[in-house]
Amino acid sequence: MSGDERKRRAGLDDPASSQAIAADIARVVVSRKRIAVRVRELAGRIAECYGQAELTILAVLTGSLIFLSDLIRQLPLKMRLDVVSVCSYPGQATRSQGPRIALPPGASLSGRHVLIVDDILDSGSTLRALQQAVALMDPASLRTCVLMQKVRPDVEDRPAADFVGFEVADEFLVGYGLDFDHLYRNLPDLCVLKPACYRRGAGATGREDA
Numbered sequence: 574m575s576g577d578e579r580k581r582r583a584g585l586d587d588p589a590s591s592q593a594i595a596a597d598i599a600r601v602v603v604s605r606k607r608i609a610v611r612v613r614e615l616a617g618r619i620a621e622c623y624g625q626a627e628l629t630i631l632a633v634l635t636g637s638l639i640f641l642s643d644l645i646r647q648l649p650l651k652m653r654l655d656v657v658s659v660c661s662y663p664g665q666a667t668r669s670q671g672p673r674i675a676l677p678p679g680a681s682l683s684g685r686h687v688l689i690v691d692d693i694l695d696s697g698s699t700l701r702a703l704q705q706a707v708a709l710m711d712p713a714s715l716r717t718c719v720l721m722q723k724v725r726p727d728v729e730d731r732p733a734a735d736f737v738g739f740e741v742a743d744e745f746l747v748g749y750g751l752d753f754d755h756l757y758r759n760l761p762d763l764c765v766l767k768p769a770c771y772r773r774g775a776g777a778t779g780r781e782d783a
């Protein structure tokens with residue numbers, strides 16, 4: 574297959590996609606077209622659920638940002654937006670210290686209808702920690718929305734998200750906001766990288782901005 578054909582099939586034939594980034598992709602798992610259709614459906618379900626209520630979205634940095642921006646522009650609701658970062662490996666830690674939540678100073682969720690938006694639900698520890706932290710702030714209601722949910726039969730008692738875009742296999746994904754070692758967030762599709770890219774990388778888990 575020619576380089577151009579490979580780029581076209583990977584959905585990277587637009588000028589914004591460099592040859593270098595296209596060459597790192599092993600496979601497109603969810604195409605930008607499927608994402609766009611599903612995000613519209615999710616927005617419809619969320620709008621239906623909240624009706625006339627004013628919504629407060631709490632977006633988890635940084636992986637949810639592209640999903641968030643597509644989702645909220647399709648929500649015909651009055652809504653506020655806050656962001657939160659979650660760090661499991663503070664400072665030089667190499668073992669998870671458990672998720673630590675950093676809400677913006679002064680964020681008040683009391684009495685608000687809060688919808689947590691994240692990119693992907695994996696072990697569920699991020700979502701569980703956020704649900705516990707937000708519940709302490711006395712919201713009027715609390716729901717969760719993830720673009721993807723990994724199939725993880727090995728994890729017991731994983732918190733369930735209220736709105737889920739896609740069920741995906743347990744493999745490491747990049748693109749549409751998700752990174753590996755700070756790279757690949759700008760890929761328009763959700764992809765798996767070639768194994769050589771992971772070997773080259775410095776290791777990307779646990780950063781504050783995953």
Ligand code: 5GP
Nearest residue numbers: 694695696697698699744745746751752783
């Ligand atoms: P959990 O706490 O559910 O185990 O993990 C959720 C967080 O881990 C997500 O918010 C995301 O930052 C990160 N994560 C989980 N799976 C993936 C993946 O396949 N790719 C990337 N880039 N990040 C992931």
Ligand code: MG
Nearest residue numbers: 633634636783
């Ligand atoms: Mg994350």
